[in-house]
Amino acid sequence: QLDHGCALHTASKDCLSAVSSQDVPAERPRAVFHTSESDPAKHSEHHEGRLYNIPLEEVKAVFPHGLPYRFQQQIKTFNEARVMVRRPALELLAYLKGSNFSHPAVRYVIYGERGTGKTMTLCHVVHYCSRQGWLVLHVPDAHLWVKNCKELLQSSYNKDRLDQPLQASAWLKNFKTSNERFLGEIKTQKKYMWGRRESTEEGRPLAEVVEQGLARVRSASDAMGVVLRELKRQSHRGSFRLLVAVDGVNALWGRTTLRREDKSPVSPGELTLVHNLRKMVMNDWSGGAIVTTLSQTGSLFKPSSAYTPQELLGKEGFDALDPFVPIPVPNYSPREFESCYGYYLERRWLQHEKARTEDGKAELRFLSGSNPRQLDRLAGPL
Amino acid sequence: QTLRLICTTTAVQRKNVGASGPEKYTEAFIKKQIEEFNLGKRHLANMMGEDPETFTQEDIDRAIAYLFPSGLFDKQARPMMKHPTEIFPEQRKIQWGEDGRPFHFLFYTGKQSYYSLMHETYEKLLNVEKYQDQLLAQGLPLQKEKRNLAGSRWLTKIELEEMLLEKLSDDDYSRFIQLLQKLVALPCADMEEKYIQKFSKEVPVQLQKVVIEPLQYDERGVAFSTGEGKRKTARATAVVYDNGTGKITVNGIDILHYFPVLQDREQLLFPFQFLDRIGKHDMVCTVSGGGRSAQAGAIRLASAKALRSFVTEKEVEFMRQAGLLTVDPRVKERKKPGQEGPRRKFTWKKR
Numbered sequence: 140q141l142d143h144g145c146a147l148h149t150a151s152k153d154c155l156s157a158v159s160s161q162d163v164p165a166e167r168p169r170a171v172f173h174t175s176e177s178d179p180a181k182h183s184e185h186h187e188g189r190l191y192n193i194p195l196e197e198v199k200a201v202f203p204h205g206l207p208y209r210f211q212q213q214i215k216t217f218n219e220a221r222v223m224v225r226r227p228a229l230e231l232l233a234y235l236k237g238s239n240f241s242h243p244a245v246r247y248v249i250y251g252e253r254g255t256g257k258t259m260t261l262c263h264v265v266h267y268c269s270r271q272g273w274l275v276l277h278v279p280d281a282h283l284w285v286k287n288c289k290e291l292l293q294s295s296y297n298k299d300r301l302d303q304p305l306q307a308s309a310w311l312k313n314f315k316t317s318n319e320r321f322l323g324e325i326k327t328q329k330k331y332m333w334g335r336r337e338s339t340e341e342g343r344p345l346a347e348v349v350e351q352g353l354a355r356v357r358s359a360s361d362a363m364g365v366v367l368r369e370l371k372r373q374s375h376r377g378s379f380r381l382l383v384a385v386d387g388v389n390a391l392w393g394r395t396t397l398r399r400e401d402k403s404p405v406s407p408g409e410l411t412l413v414h415n416l417r418k419m420v421m422n423d424w425s426g427g428a429i430v431t432t433l434s435q436t437g438s439l440f441k442p443s444s445a446y447t448p449q450e451l452l453g454k455e456g457f458d459a460l461d462p463f464v465p466i467p468v469p470n471y472s473p474r475e476f477e478s479c480y481g482y483y484l485e486r487r488w489l490q491h492e493k494a495r496t497e498d499g500k501a502e503l504r505f506l507s508g509s510n511p512r513q514l515d516r517l518a519g520p521l
Numbered sequence: 522q523t524l525r526l527i528c529t530t531t532a533v534q535r536k537n538v539g540a541s542g543p544e545k546y547t548e549a550f551i552k553k554q555i556e557e558f559n560l561g562k563r564h565l566a567n568m569m570g571e572d573p574e575t576f577t578q579e580d581i582d583r584a585i586a587y588l589f590p591s592g593l594f595d596k597q598a599r600p601m602m603k604h605p606t607e608i609f610p611e612q613r614k615i616q617w618g619e620d621g622r623p624f625h626f627l628f629y630t631g632k633q634s635y636y637s638l639m640h641e642t643y644e645k646l647l648n649v650e651k652y653q654d655q656l657l658a659q660g661l662p663l664q665k666e667k668r669n670l671a672g673s674r675w676l677t678k679i680e681l682e683e684m685l686l687e688k689l690s691d692d693d694y695s696r697f698i699q700l701l702q703k704l705v706a707l708p709c710a711d712m713e714e715k716y717i718q719k720f721s722k723e724v725p726v727q728l729q730k731v732v733i734e735p736l737q738y739d740e741r742g743v744a745f746s747t748g749e750g751k752r753k754t755a756r757a758t759a760v761v762y763d764n765g766t767g768k769i770t771v772n773g774i775d776i777l778h779y780f781p782v783l784q785d786r787e788q789l790l791f792p793f794q795f796l797d798r799i800g801k802h803d804m805v806c807t808v809s810g811g812g813r814s815a816q817a818g819a820i821r822l823a824s825a826k827a828l829r830s831f832v833t834e835k836e837v838e839f840m841r842q843a844g845l846l847t848v849d850p851r852v853k854e855r856k857k858p859g860q861e862g863p864r865r866k867f868t869w870k871k872r
Binding site (some may be wrong): 504505506 | 775777778786790794797
């Protein structure tokens with residue numbers, strides 16, 4: 140067993156040793172909304188509704204890509220990353236803790252209305268898994284792969300499919316940042332040919348494959364395919380746990396806005412990246428878990444009121460993902476709303492005098508409908 | 522003191538045709554018109570399949586509106602069939618006989634009916650004074666029942682002209698009214714009550730106090746009340762329940778989804794925020810017509826009206842002053858011919 144402990148980074152070791160696991164509220168009122176419990180593994184029901192801090196170095200290591208844009212801006216403004224502990228996340232963590240890794244990987248689908256915190260839940264789970272020492276395969280938004288792609292190459296591996304070198308190389312770079320230590324340890328099991336001259340022998344560390352993909356941008360998508368296949372094959376051995384976290388999984392089975400040079404539309408199955416990812420999301424491997432999120436915001440050709448798995452995935456996607464564990468994410472409960480409001484107040488984000496009164500709070504609650512995104516947007520100009 | 526007419530309605534400002542000049546229609550002509558009208562009435566009843574004997578004026582109006590539908594706004598311009606006395610205004614008959622001698626003794630004053638009226642009224646005044654003196658002589662107490670002047674008004678100048686079929690001047694009118702007031706002021710004016718009533722009119726009760734409906738209770742025992750509102754072309758009904766959490770549903774959809782724009786949600790928030798009852802009531806509304814803003818305004822009015830039942834009278838007065846209870850009269854203005862829009866004119870070209 141490879142011993143990972145809780146250390147991801149040499150620097151973060153120091154932070155962790157300073158973390159205390161006590162949760163006693165201090166005299167200052169700030170602790171009512173916050174918890175000093177920085178390890179998601181120790182989060183439980185009585186942490187619900189509170190915000191916990193992720194040290195900034197960890198953020199850079201674990202989430203090179205994947206946090207929502209507005210949250211990244213908030214991190215920059217407040218100089219700290221505070222994530223709220225919410226019930227769906229706790230539920231997921233409980234499932235993950237109790238799951239049996241010799242069985243095929245269980246699929247979890249996080250769904251909910253727009254702006255209720257699905258991506259943040261996913262990030263919470265990713266943080267937990269990376270703390271526990273899993274190998275995290277985080278796809279920040281699958282919609283980015285099916286729309287607005289400037290370059291499409293014909294795949295050298297399979298004549299029918301199309302490559303997307305830019306997206307693949309960007310993803311490989313971020314993958315490298317988040318899972319560096321694994322890349323040196325996992326070895327390839329097969330020999331791979333990149334074009335006519337270059338090849339990777341059997342038994343070489345995965346880091347070489349990734350380097351190959353980054354150096355030769357043309358073969359980046361194939362490199363990604365190789366990485367995924369290796370990880371899938373080797374996860375059942377038990378040397379590491381694999382978490383596949385995909386945001387916006389409904390992009391894999393919808394339609395694309397891409398067209399070939401002869402203006403014929405491309406279906407997602409014809410893209411290498413999508414094809415490989417679909418294979419990962421199948422539950423024919425064991426030794427890990429698959430956590431996915433549905434997203435209406437980036438989805439193509441779907442009405443804005445659709446949020447259930449059935450509507451957003453379509454028949455094809457639903458059959459492919461079935462069976463899965465659905466996890467709905469609701470709007471803020473009154474307690475969560477209070478803590479979010481208290482956090483904004485404490486960081487002096489709400490500057491308006493009336494925002495500090497009880498009436499102001501009631502008004503904010505009414506106008507935002509306890510929706511996290513609405514509250515965030517409302518509190519911005521105040 | 523001169524009485525001046527401060528404000529008159531358009532109906533009252535009509536020209537008084539009857540008092541203008543000598544006869545325009547002969548009596549025989551009017552009689553013939555009346556006969557024709559009755560015949561026509563029977564024919565119309567026959568056409569409509571109703572009984573000619575019991576065909577009233579309302580039935581005639583309905584039948585004419587059905588047979589000759591008209592979209593004109595002015596009711597007077599639409600086709601109508603009424604009794605000739607209503608259509609042809611009353612006019613003075615010839616006031617002198619065959620030998621040229623006038624019938625009335627005051628003919629040569631020029632305003633014979635006005636002066637005869639003044640004489641009559643003064644006669645009544647003198648009678649009342651004489652009666653008063655008699656009572657005083659007998660030592661009996663004078664009756665002091667004041668007429669209720671609050672609910673009545675004197676005839677206007679135009680109405681008086683119509684009655685007398687003569688043109689009057691403002692000065693004449695004011696003198697007549699002063700005389701009437703003097704008559705009414707006397708304690709024993711009750712005996713001339715009937716005469717005075719000929720010149721006074723009831724003023725309709727104008728203060729319609731808005732009735733605030735009491736709270737109703739549904740099966741679970743929760744108090745609720747309904748209200749209706751409109752704005753432009755949108756019509757809304759709102760049911761506000763007590764003991765709620767502040768959840769609002771519009772046409773079965775949550776307000777966050779129905780009104781994605783913040784401005785509309787602020788409109789809905791306003792009545793509750795004004796009364797400091799943001800999280801206390803639930804609301805279920807139905808709305809149709811109009812656009813996004815109009816629907817929000819309509820629901821706002823409906824919810825304010827519904828909240829009246831939950832709130833004290835003083836707060837209702839505050840709401841009314843804040844403008845929460847008034848229907849917004851602004852509607853889309855009509856486009857005029859010769860202009861591009863309601864106000865915008867075509868581009869002016871010098872040549």
